[in-house]
Amino acid sequence: QQQVKQSPQSLIVQKGGIPIINCAYENTAFDYFPWYQQFPGKGPALLIAIRPDVSEKKEGRFTISFNKSAKQFSLHIMDSQPGDSATYFCAATVSSNTGKLIFGQGTTLQVKP
């Protein structure tokens, strides 16, 4: 019940395409869902985050869609660029001072020029 399942494992798109990464969870107590971006040799960096009282959040070219009833959320990258090539992780946590982020398995994205 503590798992976050992420798909696909890898994704290749052309420049300008809209890659979509999906995550699903079981624990209905989760109430904060961040997405992290990780480049090779670097630690993950927060990209965008959402709480379940919102169905969609946009920050620049990145959009999170959230479906509370289906317990699913997804990341869309608009007008993708080669510089977006990285590994993306979804995560979830319970905001009761657990401090513990539960991460998905990660999606390696390659954006071809």
Place this chain on the structure above:
Amino acid sequence: EAGVTQSPTHLIKTRGQQATLRCSPISGHTSVYWYQQALGLGLQFLLWYDEGEERNRGNFPPRFSGRQFPNYSSELNVNALELEDSALYLCASSLSPHSYNEQFFGPGTRLTVL
């Protein structure tokens, strides 16, 4: 503003030895988190320290331990190293324990157990 720093960058040990990894949080951050990123397993939560106390622990054996110092820096110790402990160990820090506060990650320490 300096980010989270970790040392060493790489660490090579043999099975049965002990490893010590260090982390300095962003100035003003009181919470420090440790994660293990093993190949194919994603990021797994290890430990959370706040104000010098261990607040939460992931599903890891007791040979994984750590501490947080009065200056909020932290140390992760792994005793009796096993081959499967080979991984990237990431440290993160946040302003306070509230989970809505972003966890800022360091670049990690790559531990290789031979």
